[in-house]
Amino acid sequence: MNIPFLSGRHRKRQTDAGVAVDSSEGRRDPAGISDLLAECELLRSQAAEAGVRLDDSAESLEALDQLVPRWRDDEETLPWLGNDAGLYLGTVIVRTVEGAAWEIWPSGQPVVRLASGREFDVVAAGREWASSGVPELSQLYAEVAET
Numbered sequence: 001m002n003i004p005f006l007s008g009r010h011r012k013r014q015t016d017a018g019v020a021v022d023s024s025e026g027r028r029d030p031a032g033i034s035d036l037l038a039e040c041e042l043l044r045s046q047a048a049e050a051g052v053r054l055d056d057s058a059e060s061l062e063a064l065d066q067l068v069p070r071w072r073d074d075e076e077t078l079p080w081l082g083n084d085a086g087l088y089l090g091t092v093i094v095r096t097v098e099g100a101a102w103e104i105w106p107s108g109q110p111v112v113r114l115a116s117g118r119e120f121d122v123v124a125a126g127r128e129w130a131s132s133g134v135p136e137l138s139q140l141y142a143e144v145a146e147t
Helices: 030-037 041-049 058-065 077-096 122-132 137-146
Strands: 101-104 110-113
Touching: 030 077, 030 101, 041 058, 041 077, 058 077, 058 137, 077 101, 077 110, 077 122, 077 137, 110 122, 122 137
Parallel strands: none
Antiparallel strands: 101 110
16 A cells, blocks of 8 residues: 655654654654554444444454455455555554554555564555455464564
8 A cells, every 4th residue: 555645755744743753764653644544444334334343452353354255256345455454453553562653665655663673564464364364364463462
């Protein structure tokens, strides 16, 4: 997922939320983009239709893993849902794993950077999950949370 307005064009530093950021240099901006990336509207609506409440917890990832993957029959919806699943996974990681934060690569790709410095391409993981169900979102979260 490339988010052009977050890519290298902007060099303005934001300090309103107490976090100085220059997204064009790939620095973290957890306060500025976390809410935007957490929207995941398509995933949230599909989960709600199935009775699953997405509350940004590890348990909600387990509930998503149990959904019947009806979206796999819709080639138009599949990539969007995969993006949303990856962004939701990233949101859960950023909100529950100490030291994890969103980072935007110069290409505009959002990734999660762990305190160890390891970067995790959650969007790619979400797309894999949406298309095949493997690896499970909860399994990915558990692996990241361990480090």
